[in-house]
Amino acid sequence: MAEFIDYYKVLGLTKDATTDDIKKAYRKLARKHHPDLNPNNPEAQRTFQQINEANEVLSDPENRKKYDQYGENWKHAEQFEQARQQQGGRHGAGGSQTGGFEGFGGFGGEGGDYSEFFEQMFGGRGGQRESQARYRGGDYNAELQMTLEDAYLTRQEVLTIDGKKVRITIPAGVEDGQTIKLKGYGAPGANGGPAGDLYLKFVVHNNGPYKRVGNDLYKTVDLPLYTALLGGEIVVDTLSGKLKLKVAPETQNGTKIRARGKGFPVYKQEGKFGDLYITYNILIPTGLTDEQKELIKQLAGTQKP
Amino acid sequence: MERTDLILVNDFCVYHKVSYTFITGLQEAGLVEIITIEGESFLPVDNIRDVEKLVRFHVDMDINMAGIEAISNLLRQIDEMQQNLHTLQQKLLLYEAGDEAAIDDTNTY
Numbered sequence: 001m002a003e004f005i006d007y008y009k010v011l012g013l014t015k016d017a018t019t020d021d022i023k024k025a026y027r028k029l030a031r032k033h034h035p036d037l038n039p040n041n042p043e044a045q046r047t048f049q050q051i052n053e054a055n056e057v058l059s060d061p062e063n064r065k066k067y068d069q070y071g072e073n074w075k076h077a078e079q080f081e082q083a084r085q086q087q088g089g090r091h092g093a094g095g096s097q098t099g100g101f102e103g104f105g106g107f108g109g110e111g112g113d114y115s116e117f118f119e120q121m122f123g124g125r126g127g128q129r130e131s132q133a134r135y136r137g138g139d140y141n142a143e144l145q146m147t148l149e150d151a152y153l154t155r156q157e158v159l160t161i162d163g164k165k166v167r168i169t170i171p172a173g174v175e176d177g178q179t180i181k182l183k184g185y186g187a188p189g190a191n192g193g194p195a196g197d198l199y200l201k202f203v204v205h206n207n208g209p210y211k212r213v214g215n216d217l218y219k220t221v222d223l224p225l226y227t228a229l230l231g232g233e234i235v236v237d238t239l240s241g242k243l244k245l246k247v248a249p250e251t252q253n254g255t256k257i258r259a260r261g262k263g264f265p266v267y268k269q270e271g272k273f274g275d276l277y278i279t280y281n282i283l284i285p286t287g288l289t290d291e292q293k294e295l296i297k298q299l300a301g302t303q304k305p
Numbered sequence: 306m307e308r309t310d311l312i313l314v315n316d317f318c319v320y321h322k323v324s325y326t327f328i329t330g331l332q333e334a335g336l337v338e339i340i341t342i343e344g345e346s347f348l349p350v351d352n353i354r355d356v357e358k359l360v361r362f363h364v365d366m367d368i369n370m371a372g373i374e375a376i377s378n379l380l381r382q383i384d385e386m387q388q389n390l391h392t393l394q395q396k397l398l399l400y401e402a403g404d405e406a407a408i409d410d411t412n413t414y
Contacts, residue, residue, distance in 0.1 A: 031368070211395070213392065
């Protein structure tokens with residue numbers, strides 16, 4: 001069961017606060033915690049949601065009265081609601097669009113839970129416009145979790161939006177944290193107005209052997225000692241398949257080579273790729289036989305100081 | 306043909322309870338784009354989210370035009386810094402993985 005929240009405490013007020021006190025306290029806290037002023041800060045967003053909720057309850061005389069009356073026993077307010085409904089009463093709409101469709105890991109994005117113009121007024125709450133006016137639907141924010149390998153290729157994804165399955169194309173090369181706008185995939189409009197947009201943020205998980213910096217990839221590859229000493233060829237796995245590399249004789253440990261165009265696809269630039277940087281990690285043989293040790297001693301003896 | 310990509314500035318002002326001069330002030334500060342067609346002023350639908358944010362600064366947080374301009378510039382800088390930070394964090398991961406070789410001495414294939 002949800003815990004009681006002391007809205008007065010959230011706003012740093014006492015129960016005898018005036019409407020003006022509430023407004024001032026809210027504005028002061030909003031200037032510090034509002035998501036618009038704290039981009040990409042989920043902590044600020046959570047804090048502000050509480051502040052906003054407190055303000056919505058306390059700045060509305062009807063809601064405040066109910067909250068003051070029931071306080072910690074707010075759960076009895078349900079009975080209060082029922083009684084009011086029987087009397088034909090109506091409660092404030094409040095709240096904002098934070099849900100609406102499923103299939104994602106959660107909601108985020110700038111502005112937090114607000115897009116008032118479309119979500120509330122365009123949803124018909126304003127009442128200052130003709131009822132037949134056409135309103136655009138609200139915007140949705142969502143996150144899509146994917147792996148680096150997923151982001152490497154252009155892919156079709158089926159999303160469930162408002163209970164409907166929608167197929168979208170995600171271009172290859174999306175970045176971790178990148179947000180794209182899918183026009184018309186938000187909430188439906190009212191009275192024939194256009195639908196809102198879906199802001200889809202990509203969270204690209206990368207636990208594999210590749211590190212990504214922009215469009216370039218970095219990978220460490222083990223190299224046998226003798227190949228490093230004498231040179232040769234090795235085959236390396238890349239995201240686009242196998243890559244044969246010539247290893248120069250006397251290659252040092254930690255040497256980096258660049259494979260042009262073998263990195264990550266550049267977003268929305270077909271056929272264009274970043275580079276793949278490969279760092280050699282030379283493997284020192286273990287479990288040497290006596291014969292091998294003797295040969296290496298002889299080799300060491302030939303080394304000039 | 307009726308356009309659905311524009312919103313009348315007057316409608317926007319009525320809903321948000323902001324003055325018309327507030328929106329033109331934002332335009333003068335270079336923070337919003339207003340399109341005029343046959344004497345009527347419109348906001349592009351694609352920019353509404355950003356304009357609403359500026360309205361919230363004004364209405365919810367009681368910030369004046371000069372403050373909004375300063376905040377917008379700072380937010381732009383924060384955005385750039387966050388992008389730089391993201392790139393640096395990605396680069397740092399290379400070194401945390403134990404790879405400390407310099408990128409300069411690379412051979413190209």
